[in-house]
Structures are given as C-alpha cells and as structure tokens.
Amino acid sequence: MDNFVPSGFSEPALVERLQSGERTAFAELYDRYGRNLYALIFEIVQTETDAENLLQDTFVKIWRNIGRYDASKGRLYTWLTVIARRVALDFVRSNYFLEKRSIQSADTAVSVQSPAPEMERLEHIGLERAVEQLEPNLRQVIDMQYFMGYSQQEVADETGLPLGTVKSRTRAALLRLRAQLSFEQWTT
Secondary structure, three states, rough: OOOOOOOOOOOHHHHHHHHHHHHHHHHHHHHHHHHHHHHHHHHHHOOOHHHHHHHHHHHHHHHHHHHHOHHHHHHHHHHHHHHHHEEEEEHOOOOHHHHHHHHHHHHHOOOOOOOHHHHHHHHHHHHHHHHHHHOOOHHHHHHHHHHHHOOOHHHHHHHHHOHHHHHHHHHHHHHHHHHHHHHHHHOO
C-alpha cells in the first residue's frame, strides 16, 4: 500500500529533516504519502471536498506533532495513517458532519417501510439493552470499538489505559454480552 520507495530513500533521514523543521522535507513527505492518506480519508468521509480539507488538516497535525514520532514504535507511514484515520473519524463523528448527513438524507429521503434485516436482528436479540447493562468501564470499550470503529490500540491511546487492560475489558464485556444474550434467548 505504500508508495514506491526509490533506492537511496532513507525514512530515518526524512524524519530527522522533518523534526528539524526543514520545509522541503515536509513537501517531500506530502509528495510521497499524500495520495495514500487522501485515499484513506476519502474512504471514511466519502466526499472529495471533505477529504481534501481533512488531508490538509492531517498534514498540519503531522507538522505540529512530528516531534512526537518515535521510530521504535513503528514505521512513519503507519504513524501517518493513524493520524489521518483519527482526523477523518473525528470529522465523521462531529456534529457538523452528522447534521450535514442528516440534511442530505432529508433532501433525498425515500420511504422505508421497515429497517434493515440486520438492525431488526440486533433489536430482536436485545443487543442495545444488553450493552447498556454493562458496567461503565466495559461499556466504554465496547462502544468505542464496535460502534465508533476504534481499534484496541486507539482505545488505549484515547483513554490512557494500558493495551492489555483494553483487551481484558473487551473480552470480559463480550463474554458477559454473550452470556446475557443467550440467557435472554431462553427466557423469552
């Protein structure tokens, strides 16, 4: 998925140039990774204008935070994609985006006589109610991962919890949900 990397390209040298504030390094970074980051953002927001604006926001965020990049934790490209993904996800969760989407939906609304079969199944098995009954710390990791699209690492980063704790809470929550849903199935 990475852009073609010519021989002689040194990621550590580029990072060093970026961290020293060299503007030509930033232009090189944009030329090298801009297209891939745009594609990632567009896949999430689904509109060219928003994707273009968010790509700019992403590079501003990268420029401001390049000092925090740590090569021992992963490749530069991976770090860039995490930033781009977070910028795009924050945007689609924003009130502006939700309101814009709602307005567009109202403008192009069609009559829907019943919800999607998947949603009926989720409502039928009582998933929403089961999640609401989880303890707050377990509900938080489930909400962030399954309803907001965060990875376990992103949950750990956002909440400040160790990754192992996030994994343990996820497993505990899923086991409780499974037990609760199978119990309700037999009692109704």
